[in-house]
Amino acid sequence: xxxxxxxxxxxxxxxEVGTVAGFRGMRHQGTRSEGEYSREAKQYRxxxxxxxxxxxxxxxRLQQMGIQVGKKIRVIANxxxxxxxxxxxxxxxxxxxxxxxxxxxxxxxxSPEVS
Amino acid sequence: MTGSEIPVIALSGNPNxxxxxxxxxxxxxxxxxxxxxxxxxxxxxxxTRFEKTEMKIVDLPGxxxxxxxxxxxxxxxxxxxxxxxxxxxxxxxxSNLERNLYLSTQLIELGAPVIIALNMIDVAESRKxxxxxxxxxxxxxxxxxxxxxxxxxxxxxxxSAMFKAANGALKPRSTKVNYGxxxxxxxxxxxxxxxxxESVSEKVVGKYKSRWLAVKLLEGDEKVLDEIxxxxxxxxxxxxxxxxxxxxxxxxxxxxIETVIVDNRYGFISGIIRxxxxxxxxxxxxxxxxxxxxxASRTLGFPIFALFMWLMFFLTFFVGKYPMxxxxxxxxxxxxxxxxxxxxxxxxxxxxxDGVVGGVGSVLVFIPQVFILFFFISILEDTGYLAxxxxxxxxxxxxxxxxxxxFIPMVMGFGCNVPAVxxxxxxxxxxxxxxxxxxxxxMSCTARLPIYALFTAAFFAGNQxxxxxxxxxxxxxxxxxxxxxxxxxxxxxxxxxxxxxxxPYRLPTIKGTFIHMWERGSMFLxxxxxxxxxxxxxxxxLSYMPPGxxxxxxxxxxxxxxxxxxxxxxxxxxxxxxxIALLFGFVAKEIVVSAFGTILGVGENREMISRGLKGFFxxxxxxxxxxxxxxxxxxxATAAVIRKETGSRKWTAFAIGYSFVLAWVVAFIxxxxxxxxxx
Numbered sequence: 104x105x106x107x108x109x110x111x112x113x114x115x116x117x118x119e120v121g122t123v124a125g126f127r128g129m130r131h132q133g134t135r136s137e138g139e140y141s142r143e144a145k146q147y148r149x150x151x152x153x154x155x156x157x158x159x160x161x162x163x164r165l166q167q168m169g170i171q172v173g174k175k176i177r178v179i180a181n182x183x184x185x186x187x188x189x190x191x192x193x194x195x196x197x198x199x200x201x202x203x204x205x206x207x208x209x210x211x212x213x214s215p216e217v218s
Numbered sequence: 219m220t221g222s223e224i225p226v227i228a229l230s231g232n233p234n235x236x237x238x239x240x241x242x243x244x245x246x247x248x249x250x251x252x253x254x255x256x257x258x259x260x261x262x263x264x265x266t267r268f269e270k271t272e273m274k275i276v277d278l279p280g281x282x283x284x285x286x287x288x289x290x291x292x293x294x295x296x297x298x299x300x301x302x303x304x305x306x307x308x309x310x311x312x313s314n315l316e317r318n319l320y321l322s323t324q325l326i327e328l329g330a331p332v333i334i335a336l337n338m339i340d341v342a343e344s345r346k347x348x349x350x351x352x353x354x355x356x357x358x359x360x361x362x363x364x365x366x367x368x369x370x371x372x373x374x375x376x377x378s379a380m381f382k383a384a385n386g387a388l389k390p391r392s393t394k395v396n397y398g399x400x401x402x403x404x405x406x407x408x409x410x411x412x413x414x415x416e417s418v419s420e421k422v423v424g425k426y427k428s429r430w431l432a433v434k435l436l437e438g439d440e441k442v443l444d445e446i447x448x449x450x451x452x453x454x455x456x457x458x459x460x461x462x463x464x465x466x467x468x469x470x471x472x473x474x475i476e477t478v479i480v481d482n483r484y485g486f487i488s489g490i491i492r493x494x495x496x497x498x499x500x501x502x503x504x505x506x507x508x509x510x511x512x513x514a515s516r517t518l519g520f521p522i523f524a525l526f527m528w529l530m531f532f533l534t535f536f537v538g539k540y541p542m543x544x545x546x547x548x549x550x551x552x553x554x555x556x557x558x559x560x561x562x563x564x565x566x567x568x569x570x571x572d573g574v575v576g577g578v579g580s581v582l583v584f585i586p587q588v589f590i591l592f593f594f595i596s597i598l599e600d601t602g603y604l605a606x607x608x609x610x611x612x613x614x615x616x617x618x619x620x621x622x623x624x625f626i627p628m629v630m631g632f633g634c635n636v637p638a639v640x641x642x643x644x645x646x647x648x649x650x651x652x653x654x655x656x657x658x659x660x661m662s663c664t665a666r667l668p669i670y671a672l673f674t675a676a677f678f679a680g681n682q683x684x685x686x687x688x689x690x691x692x693x694x695x696x697x698x699x700x701x702x703x704x705x706x707x708x709x710x711x712x713x714x715x716x717x718x719x720x721x722p723y724r725l726p727t728i729k730g731t732f733i734h735m736w737e738r739g740s741m742f743l744x745x746x747x748x749x750x751x752x753x754x755x756x757x758x759x760l761s762y763m764p765p766g767x768x769x770x771x772x773x774x775x776x777x778x779x780x781x782x783x784x785x786x787x788x789x790x791x792x793x794x795x796x797x798i799a800l801l802f803g804f805v806a807k808e809i810v811v812s813a814f815g816t817i818l819g820v821g822e823n824r825e826m827i828s829r830g831l832k833g834f835f836x837x838x839x840x841x842x843x844x845x846x847x848x849x850x851x852x853x854x855a856t857a858a859v860i861r862k863e864t865g866s867r868k869w870t871a872f873a874i875g876y877s878f879v880l881a882w883v884v885a886f887i888x889x890x891x892x893x894x895x896x897x
Binding site: 117159161162163164166167168169184186188190193196198199201202 | 285316515608720
């Protein structure tokens with residue numbers, strides 16, 4: 104695999120390191136059903152949720168936890184088809200498989216250690 | 219500080235930054251310290267003293283930032299802007315500065331009077347992370363106090379800094395994140411517009427800084443946008459300016475300005491870390507990872523977890539048996555002592571022996587098992603393994619339409635459903651939360667143990683373990699089925715994706731584990747002394763009255779009430795005594811056991827209760843009864859916490875209603891099938 108090719112984080116195996124290249128299709132991940140949409144709208148009006156764009160919210164959460172473009176991510180455990188456990192800096196994050204499919208990384212073949 | 223009021227200090231910080239420990243150190247108050255993200259979900263308050271000045275400490279929820287994306291973040295933001303605490307102590311994990319400083323930066327931008335508690339400085343030092351504190355202070359513009367929360371180091375220095383800051387002796391210098399030329403220009407234009415708009419500047423600028431408002435508007439923060447729209451209408455100058463700025467910036471950065479702003483904030487933090495932190499010799503924390511390579515691995519993770527769970531229950535039941543017998547002997551002794559010393563009046567003897575000793579005593583016997591189970595749950599939480607359980611169980615939970623995080627409250631439910639329902643607050647998605655709350659009471663809590671112990675001893679001697687295990691399993695299976703049904707019919711669509719920070723493994727301290735065990739277990743003790751005592755006395759009274767009726771007979775008031783509701787339970791094989799026990803069991807499930815002790819008039823003596831039960835139960839109806847108590851209506855405390863957590867009467871009524879129907883149907887099927895099979 105060429106080093107520039109982007110692959111989903113979910114495809115990395117234990118011990119592999121990848122550099123986050125971007126998020127794919129997160130903003131439009133899935134389609135909300137009518138019921139879900141109106142429920143979210145209701146929560147929003149009640150003041151419980153202040154951002155109606157779900158994908159946006161998730162991307163933001165990932166950034167807060169340290170999964171940002173350019174960051175090196177090391178895979179500690181990959182329980183395919185279950186979740187994936189990764190290290191970003193000093194933080195250990197557990198990600199659902201679906202989500203890990205939307206995080207695109209460049210596989211790092213040389214760096215065994217996360218900076 | 220305003221006048222003579224005591225200064226208010228707010229405690230903020232990332233999840234797992236040790237905020238709760240510092241809160242405890244400051245207030246001396248005992249409070250739970252867990253190890254998985256989001257354990258501080260309630261607003262907790264306490265007081266501390268420094269040089270005879272009292273200060274009020276408010277523990278805010280753990281958050282990563284101050285967006286409008288989650289309830290916790292909104293709580294923190296609203297508290298700081300609305301209540302205007304005199305000082306905001308931001309607890310920062312010194313071994314993980316980059317992520318922790320993101321929140322600090324936002325607090326500073328918000329204009330909060332921040333002091334940084336640089337916690338876990340020992341962990342940072344052990345990993346050769348060297349922080350130049352004066353320089354750090356200089357760059358960030360706020361005071362930083364190095365501390366080690368778990369060893370209570372630095373608490374006095376923090377108190378002193380809080381005291382000085384509250385008295386205005388430590389003014390934070392206003393530091394500004396530079397967002398780059400283009401964004402800064404737009405911020406300035408927006409600020410100008412905000413200041414111009416009188417309806418906004420009067421009301422809002424007192425609360426927020428205009429720069430913060432401008433940044434938030436550019437970030438697309440809908441809460442701020444709403445607030446501005448409410449004040450100045452949708453056609454205001456601010457709104458028009460915002461639209462123009464967004465258009466302009468989008469043409470430069472592409473559509474997403476928020477990301478650019480976030481990136482710049484990280485850039486600012488990286489800059490500080492580059493300057494003030496020496497990371498040249500840093501050792502990554504590999505111990506945790508090495509443990510995770512085994513405990514979280516695909517092949518070994520699940521078997522090891524299953525083994526832990528088995529061990530937890532085995533030790534609870536096996537080890538717990540011995541102290542249970544001692545307590546049993548003790549209570550019996552007290553009962554005998556009372557009956558031999560008090561003979562007159564007869565009603566007093568009956569009240570004490572049948573009501574108090576019989577009711578409360580039959581529950582107290584189970585204290586050892588309750589404590590042992592809570593001991594293990596505390597260890598699971600404090601080591602950080604419970605968070606791994608969420609990871610290991612995600613695959614299975616996914617199949618239920620939930621994810622791994624929902625598993626944590628389910629394990630806690632084996633202890634008590636009340637904290638378990640509260641623990642669902644870490645789930646971001648409201649529908650995930652409601653489903654997890656609804657199925658939680660099906661997890662068999664310790665209050666139900668006495669019922670199983672009593673009935674299995676009476677009817678299934680020799681197979682007690684297997685029968686009890688079958689009940690736990692039945693609860694889990696039904697929880698799974700109900701979760702699937704709720705997801706399918708009540709909340710179609712998809713839940714929130716699974717993201718969760720795992721804390722590093724920590725060696726729990728013996729003291730800490732015992733404190734947590736005691737805090738939760740003592741709730742059970744308190745309950746025995748209050749609700750169960752009261753319930754027992756009421757049942758005793760109902761069984762004793764009216765005068766002349768034989769104690770606990772069908773002519774007593776209890777008998778009359780029991781007979782009135784008996785038809786509901788008759789198809790399940792229960793008579794009026796079981797009906798009245800179940801009726802009072804709603805108050806607290808332990809009362810089911812104490813009710814039998816009281817109604818039968820045999821006190822706490824378990825052998826006598828067993829013999830009495832055989833008069834109106836057979837093994838089949840006994841099993842059906844245990845299933846019913848496992849599943850039916852959550853106890854009053856759980857119902858109250860469900861009401862509080864869902865904020866909805868409808869869901870509380872649903873939780874009570876569906877579990878009653880489920881219990882009835884399942885018990886009916888078991889009883890009737892058993893009869894057909896000739897059991």
